[in-house]
Structures are given as C-alpha cells and as structure tokens.
Amino acid sequence: MSSHGLIPRKVFFVRGVGRHRDELHSFELALRDAGIERFNLVPVSSILPPGCEIVSPEEGLQELQPGQIVFCVMARHSSEEVGRRVAAALGCAVPLDPEGYGYLAEHEAFGESAEEASRYAEDLAVAMLASALGVPDDKAHRERMRTLSVAQSAVVEAGGFTTVLAVAVFVL
Secondary structure, X not given: OEOOEOOOOEEEEEEEEEEEOOHHHHHHHHHHHHOOXXXXXXXXXXXXXXXXXXXXXXXXXXXXXXXXXXXXXXXXXXXXXXXXXXXXXXXXXXXXXXXXXXEEEEEEEEOOOHHHHHHHHHHHHHHHHHHHHOOOOOHHHHOOEEEEEXXXXXXXXXXXXXXXXXXXXXXX
C-alpha cells in the first residue's frame, strides 16, 4: 500500500450472469459466475491509476482472500421481463504515457449484445480520456492509448430475474 493512500497496483476484469426468482440472489449468482462472490465489494468511481498493471483474473484472484474488502468498478443490470436482453459492460482507456491515468466507463443497456455494449463502453472510456488529455476524440488520438472492454449480456428467462455484470477488480 502506498503511503499516499489506497492506490491499486493491479486490476483484472471479470463478467458474469445469474438467474434466480429473487433479484438479490440472481446478483449473487452473477458474482459467483464471475468468481468474485467471496469478497466484500466496494464500488468506486472510474479512474485507473498510473502504473496499475492489468492482469488476468487468475493472477489477481491469487492475491485476494475470502472476506477481504475489495474495491471495484461495476456495471450491473437486472430484469425479470421475459425475453428482454440485458447487458453490462466496462470499457477501459489508458494513455501510452506511463505517468498518465486511465478511465473505466460503465455501461448498462437493454437490447444490446455483449459486443455492442462492449464497443459502447470502450468508446465512452476513450472519449473521457481524450477529454482529460485535452485532445479530440478521433482516430489519430486513439493511437495514443490502449483500450479494452469486457461485457456480458443475456436474455431473461421465465421464472425470475436475470442479472449481468462486468467488473474491474482492484488489487492494492
């Protein structure tokens, strides 16, 4: 932990879907599907600190313990309307300059595929970073940043709620 506060060293991305007659239980099942149900999750806003390493879920999870308080950025969407598609996505944009901070953007939607939601969230993160850098959000400036996204979508089935989520999990 940094002497300047709680600054994440690493981040990893997961997604999940859960279905149950109770909305809270469907959320728990989505967390379980994503592999993060055993942590006390604290949602934070959307800044990726300079030098924060993006790692695989397997690597990040090795550093966390059950019951640990874990900071995250979460996109979450639920519905019980049968046949309706729900989507949740996170986009990430990081400047190539290692001294710069990046942005994480959450997006929740009805009717979008995972690919559509992923693209939208990534574009939103890029626009936020471009704005912070004071540059236009155009192709030339996108080459000055790395991007990624993660998304989950699902169609609601009869019998209860469907919850989808996409999460950036921080490791201090």
